[in-house]
Amino acid sequence: MSVLNGKKVLLGVSGGIAAYKTASLVRSLIKAGAHVQVVMTPASKDFVTPLTLSTLSKNPVFSEFYNKDDENEQWNNHVELALWADYILIAPATANTLSKMANGVCDNLLLATYLSAKCPVYFAPAMDLDMYKHPTTLDNFKKLESYKNIMIPAESGELASGLSGEGRMAEPENIVSFLEKHILEALPLYGKKILITAGPTYEAIDPVRFIGNHSTGKMGYDIANEAANLGAKVYLVSGPSHQKVNNRSIELIKVTSAEEMYQACHEKYALVDVAIAAAAVADYKPKNVAQQKIKKSDAAFSIELEKTKDILQSLGTQKKNQFLIGFALETENEIENAKLKIQKKNLNLIVLNSLNDKGAGFGQPTNKVTFIDNNFQIEPKELKSKEDVAVDIVEKIISHFKNK
CATH class of the missing domain: 3.40.50.1950 (Flavin prenyltransferase-like)
Incomplete structure (x- = not known):
């Protein structure tokens, strides 16, 4: 575009x-x-x-x-x-x-x-x-x-x-x-490169079934479009999503699993000025993936799970000059959990949203977020469309580079 x-x-x-x-x-x-x-x-x-x-x-x-x-x-x-x-x-x-x-x-x-x-x-x-x-x-x-x-x-x-x-x-x-x-x-993000993750990951159980979540990817795609419209080169690493990109400054990298998203992020991370982890990455995946469709037989069925790699934490560990933004979706002790995540994952900023807020969360056209920076400055925002939340997030990026 x-x-x-x-x-x-x-x-x-x-x-x-x-x-x-x-x-x-x-x-x-x-x-x-x-x-x-x-x-x-x-x-x-x-x-x-x-x-x-x-x-x-x-x-x-x-x-x-x-x-x-x-x-x-x-x-x-x-x-x-x-x-x-x-x-x-x-x-x-x-x-x-x-x-x-x-x-x-x-x-x-x-x-x-x-x-x-x-x-x-x-x-x-x-x-x-x-x-x-x-x-x-x-x-x-x-x-x-x-x-x-x-x-x-x-x-x-x-x-x-x-x-x-x-x-x-x-x-x-x-x-x-x-x-x-x-x-x-003349655009404020001209010359900047931004890595953004979006959407869910699907973790295979067998060739037919998977473990996933309800993320649509809309938040990540909206951030990508807003950043590209303001001059940035965007690498958008997206799990399965029906969202579309409409700017030629966005390079869409499609992945399915958490491991594929991890690899794609680390391929681009050294190139970028900003990384935004907006994807809803699975925390666990099946330890063993069946090569054939599992037949329905017993009344009970169990799957042994193992942790996926923590993409955001790995980016925080390798961070040099990147401005690193994470997302936190919480249901209790929201502020304290978000502060712990900032420290644990070496973030510059976290975008907190709570499932307790009406109109926030997966599958919604709106979101209600709170910004918390690495100095623990807290900035709550009112309920907005996800497009407007994307504008607020990109404004934080612009402010960061203005103040450097």
């Missing part, structure tokens, strides 16, 4: 021959999952039609403050357009439009929208090579960047004049890649 997925992008089109590329640009933005609203300068309609961009963006295209042919038409509110956008992209940005942006000239709807912007503004220059290198143009680039606008550099190639050189608007796919990379690098 692209970092642009679900984001609102206002595309401003100014009047240069490169405007013909905006049809492909709109398609690329839509393919990345963005919602696109197009605002055109009047001159740009000589190069690409509003109907084309409206059809591709699935939104009406605006170019005037109001429809002069309809006296009952409401005006197109440039302030609302600017506030709607998560990002404004002006492409192509001609020398004329760039000059007006740099100097506060406001003679069309696009410029009025630009001057009302509260979000990041990107611009992709497009002009002939002499115009691109002219001192006034270079000065306008500097002015716009001093206003915190972000320039997507022009490329070299054949120009409309017949000359060849710098000034050609970046290709649509390169513009989208630039946006994705720039947005990603």
Whole structure:
């Protein structure tokens, strides 16, 4: 999933021959999952039609403050357009439009929208090579960047004049890649690697039966999605689960048993900055696994169990600089048991939830947790959706790195 997925992008089109590329640009933005609203300068309609961009963006295209042919038409509110956008992209940005942006000239709807912007503004220059290198143009680039606008550099190639050189608007796919990379690098967890375990483990009794639990994996998957959305590279080690990942920054590693989860975690642990043990790992497994299905015979049947490896404790023992988070699901003496777990397993933070709290536990869309850190600072939280609990957990990670 692209970092642009679900984001609102206002595309401003100014009047240069490169405007013909905006049809492909709109398609690329839509393919990345963005919602696109197009605002055109009047001159740009000589190069690409509003109907084309409206059809591709699935939104009406605006170019005037109001429809002069309809006296009952409401005006197109440039302030609302600017506030709607998560990002404004002006492409192509001609020398004329760039000059007006740099100097506060406001003679069309696009410029009025630009001057009302509260979000990041990107611009992709497009002009002939002499115009691109002219001192006034270079000065306008500097002015716009001093206003915190972000320039997507022009490329070299054949120009409309017949000359060849710098000034050609970046290709649509390169513009989208630039946006994705720039947005990603600004995210608070960019460059961080996080290991997360999720779901149950299934411990085989025979080829048909297993010992398991009611964990759905939702909590771990929600944490993984939230961390990835904020720029992290996530290794998600998941037991059997119907949950889905929807971010290409998540590497899903499917396992079944506690032993497989143990091995997968230790393969990645040295690579990561953070590890979160959200899985409900079986504490015991059958000592002997039958190779054939066990037939029903006697009225009573017993299975000898042995302990599984303690994944979280082993990670705590090998911990170097990792920020290690564990989960505790308790039914009695919750706070004291959680504190003991922090010490025993060398944790930085534990996420405690109790089966005594209504709406918490396995199979629920909600959870009620208490954070306890390794200084035994206790922070209870109210009942929330698991998605919101994931946000709180990831905020703890962000705070940890801010305070380092």
